[in-house]
Amino acid sequence: xxxxxxxxxxxxxxxxxxxxxxxxxxxxxxxxxxxxxxxxxxxxxxxxxxxxxxxxxxxxxxxxxxxxxxxxxxxxxxxxxxxxxxxxxxxxxxxxxxxxxxxxxxxxxxxxxxxxxxxxxxxxxxxxxxxxxxxxxxxxxxxxxxxxxxxxxxxxxx
Amino acid sequence: xxxxxxxxxxxxxxxxxxxxxxxxxxxxxxxxxxxxxxxxxxxxxxxxxxxxxxxxxxxxxxxxxxxxxxxxxxxxxxxxxxxxxxxxxxxxxxxxxxxxxxxxxxxxxxxxxxxxxxxxxxxxxxxxxxxxxxxxxxxxxxxxxxxxxxxxxxxxxxxxxxxxxxxxxxxxxxxxxxxxxxxxxxxxxxxxxxxxxxxxxxxxxxxxxxxxxxxxxxxxxxxxxxxxxxxxxxxxxxxxxxxxxxxxxxxxxxxxxxxxxxxxxxxxxxxxxxxxxxxxxxx
Ligand SMILES: Cc1cc2nc3c(=O)[nH]c(=O)nc-3n(C[C@H](O)[C@H](O)[C@H](O)COP(=O)(O)OP(=O)(O)OC[C@H]3O[C@@H](n4cnc5c(N)ncnc54)[C@H](O)[C@@H]3O)c2cc1C
Ligand code: FES
Ligand code: FES
Numbered sequence: 001x002x003x004x005x006x007x008x009x010x011x012x013x014x015x016x017x018x019x020x021x022x023x024x025x026x027x028x029x030x031x032x033x034x035x036x037x038x039x040x041x042x043x044x045x046x047x048x049x050x051x052x053x054x055x056x057x058x059x060x061x062x063x064x065x066x067x068x069x070x071x072x073x074x075x076x077x078x079x080x081x082x083x084x085x086x087x088x089x090x091x092x093x094x095x096x097x098x099x100x101x102x103x104x105x106x107x108x109x110x111x112x113x114x115x116x117x118x119x120x121x122x123x124x125x126x127x128x129x130x131x132x133x134x135x136x137x138x139x140x141x142x143x144x145x146x147x148x149x150x151x152x153x154x155x156x157x158x
Numbered sequence: 159x160x161x162x163x164x165x166x167x168x169x170x171x172x173x174x175x176x177x178x179x180x181x182x183x184x185x186x187x188x189x190x191x192x193x194x195x196x197x198x199x200x201x202x203x204x205x206x207x208x209x210x211x212x213x214x215x216x217x218x219x220x221x222x223x224x225x226x227x228x229x230x231x232x233x234x235x236x237x238x239x240x241x242x243x244x245x246x247x248x249x250x251x252x253x254x255x256x257x258x259x260x261x262x263x264x265x266x267x268x269x270x271x272x273x274x275x276x277x278x279x280x281x282x283x284x285x286x287x288x289x290x291x292x293x294x295x296x297x298x299x300x301x302x303x304x305x306x307x308x309x310x311x312x313x314x315x316x317x318x319x320x321x322x323x324x325x326x327x328x329x330x331x332x333x334x335x336x337x338x339x340x341x342x343x344x345x346x347x348x349x350x351x352x353x354x355x356x357x358x359x360x361x362x363x364x365x366x367x368x369x370x371x372x373x374x375x376x377x378x379x380x381x382x383x384x385x386x387x388x389x390x391x392x393x394x395x396x397x398x399x400x401x402x403x404x405x406x407x408x409x410x411x412x413x414x415x416x417x418x419x420x421x422x423x424x425x426x427x428x429x430x431x432x433x434x435x436x437x438x439x440x441x
Contacts, residue, residue, distance in 0.1 A: 022164035022208065023198070046192060052261050058235070059261040064192050068164050069210050112261060119239070134344050135259020 006068050010034060011080025020067050027051045027062035030077055038078035038107045042137070049136030052108040052115075053077050059115030078107035086157070087114040093153035094146075101140035109136045113150055122157045129154060159198050164188075166210040170295055170322065176209045178297050178320035187211055187322060189231050190265035192258070193274040211269070216324060219243075226328040227293075230269025235260060237268065249334025249355055249434065253284035256338060256348070269323040275309050275373065278413075282309055283353035283374040284336050286366035288328050296321030311372040330359055333388060335433035337426045338369070349414040352426040354434050361386040365402070365427065370409050370419060377406045380427070389435030398431070399424045 006017045010030070017033060027044075030036045030053065042050030044063045051063040054076035081087035090113045093099075100106045116124065116132050124132070130147060138146060167173045177185045185207040188194055197203040211231050218229035219240055226247065228237055237243055238254040257263055257271070257280050271281045272292065285305045292308045294301050297320050305326075308316045317323070334355035338348040350369040357364060363384040368374035383398040384390045390398070403424045410416035 022162055023159045045196075046258065046262055049259065049261060055264070058233075058264045060264050061192075061259075061261045064190075064195055064262070064265060066164065066188075066191060066195070066210075069166070069188065069191065069212060071166070115264075116260065131344070132260045135261055 006071055008070060008072075009074040010036070011076055012074075012083060022066065022068055024067045025063055026053070026065040026067045026070050026075070029067040030062060030075070036077050036079050040104055040107055042104070042108075042139075047137070048105070048108070049112055050105055050108040052111040052136065054111060054115055054118075057115070057118055059112045076111070078110060081110060081114060084114060084118070086118045086153075087111075089157075090114045090117065090149075090153045093149040097145045097149035097152060099142065099145040099149040101138075101142045105136060105138040105140075109133070109138070109146055112136050113153060117153060117157060122154055126151060126154065160201070160204040162198075162205050162208050164208050164210060166213050168213045170214055170216075170324070173209055173211060173214060173322060174295065174297055174320050176207065177322075180205075180207055182319045185209060185320075187273070189267040189270040189273070190233065191270075192262055192266045193270055193276075211322070216269075218325070224330045228268055228326045228328075230272075230323040230325055231267050234263040234266050234268065234271075238263065246331035247288065247328060247334060249284050249332070249336045249353060250288060250328070253280050253336040253353065256280040256336065256344070259344075268326050272305075272308065272323055272326070273315065273317070275311070275313060275315050277312050277371045277373055278347045278351075278369050279374060280336070280338065280348060280351060280368070283351055283366040283368035284334070284355075285326065286374060286376050287334060287353040287355040287364040288332055289357070289364065291327045291329070292323055293325045293327060294321050295324045300324070302327075306376060309373050330357065332356055332358070332364075333434045333436070335430040337430045337433070339422045339426060347413065350408075350419045350422050350426060352423060352430045354427070354430045356388045356434060358388075363388075363390070363398075363431070365398070367402070367406060367408070367423060369414070370411055375407065377402055379405060384431065389437070390431060395428060395431055399427045402427050 006020045040050035042048035186205045188210045216229035216231040220227045244251045290305045332355040338351035340346040348369045353366045365380045380398045380402045385394040
């Protein structure tokens with residue numbers, strides 16, 4: 001890692017950061033260095049999904065990723081989700097289903113669902129898709145509207 | 159967390175050299191990090207150097223006739239989404255899906271699961287039942303070790319200093335199944351798990367149990383009891399379940415008592431064997 005510089009593409013923008021310590025989590029880089037506070041910290045132990053971002057198009061847990069181990073990757077956070085057609089669909093589905101209460105879990109759910117639908121479109125059966133969303137927890141327990149949003153976002157995809 | 163340097167070599171030789179230049183506790187490999195970061199956070203490990211394996215050309219999945227070879231750094235999610243894995247090694251598919259969440263599996267790897275070698279690993283018991291072989295590469299060259307000899311105990315493996323897991327080989331497609339008991343069905347640690355597979359080549363069932371210390375285990379007496387055919391005779395399945403429940407070296411720990419485990423393992427085995435035999439669970 002030349003000169004300790006970290007190169008990422010964040011929401012489509014090339015980003016170069018100096019002096020990121022090796023132990024820093026991508027979650028902290030995104031929130032505190034880049035000021036993108038949409039990505040949430042729930043548990044910091046991989047169990048809640050609130051910190052979900054896309055790395056090269058796939059959902060990952062930014063609390064369990066060393067920022068510098070993501071060197072060279074394209075990161076999409078909730079702030080950039082609208083530039084992805086699937087992401088925008090998912091965001092709109094959450095909005096129209098009213099799939100949020102306090103909203104803390106919402107960015108993680110939107111990113112996780114975007115990742116899943118980008119991977120497989122509608123080819124994943126609905127029950128499997130919902131099972132695959134199980135890595136995200138909603139402490140307000142607003143699951144029925146989240147399920148409705150997931151179903152709506154999946155409809156009409158190829 | 160003690161400070162460390164992070165390096166990301168591009169070739170296996172460089173990775174081995176980076177590890178070998180320091181002592182085993184001073185340099186550790188990093189794959190998905192979903193286990194290692196916890197050991198770094200709580201100070202169980204305090205290496206001076208962490209060697210990321212992400213640039214190594216090991217994120218591979220190859221079918222060569224009946225043989226499946228999985229690169230050690232392939233994210234588990236890519237193993238689970240291979241359509242042939244799902245049909246030819248259904249127990250492996252199920253076991254992989256039992257690990258954490260989709261996002262976790264986009265990071266976590268088979269190599270990391272073996273490197274951690276947890277008593278409650280969901281993958282080690284299935285690898286045992288499938289007779290997986292572990293390809294290793296290190297300062298002294300390459301060697302292959304059966305998974306049963308690779309896994310020794312929690313965080314204890316046959317890895318030598320600066321040696322890396324390169325790939326895992328599955329010798330043949332096998333009717334197989336994986337079932338577990340947890341407090342919560344997903345995203346929890348298995349209290350008891352049973353992996354079964356039927357080897358057509360050897361005309362033999364393979365049965366492994368996991369979830370308790372010191373490590374996941376094959377239980378040959380149960381395999382003997384199940385007999386040489388798929389599906390097994392009803393009386394052989396009864397006998398296998400009885401042998402497993404009464405004679406396997408099952409112990410209790412903080413997550414479940416020995417008595418509970420001995421009771422729960424019976425229906426787990428029966429259902430797993432039925433599922434591997436193509437019948438619906440509970441039928
Ligand atoms: C929320 C959560 C849920 C989980 N659920 C489960 C579960 O249900 N079932 C389960 O089995 N596990 C589970 N795990 C544990 C973990 O995710 C798995 O063990 C995973 O497979 C580890 O892979 P990794 O690539 O992240 O390993 P790392 O954390 O990168 O590495 C783990 C260990 O292996 C060593 N290592 C890694 N790769 C190699 C290699 N190629 N050669 C030699 N040594 C290597 C590392 O040095 C380290 O000691 C869970 C973890 C979390 C955080
Ligand atoms: S904050 Fe990352 S999974 Fe909870
Ligand atoms: S809306 Fe509050 S945590 Fe989900």
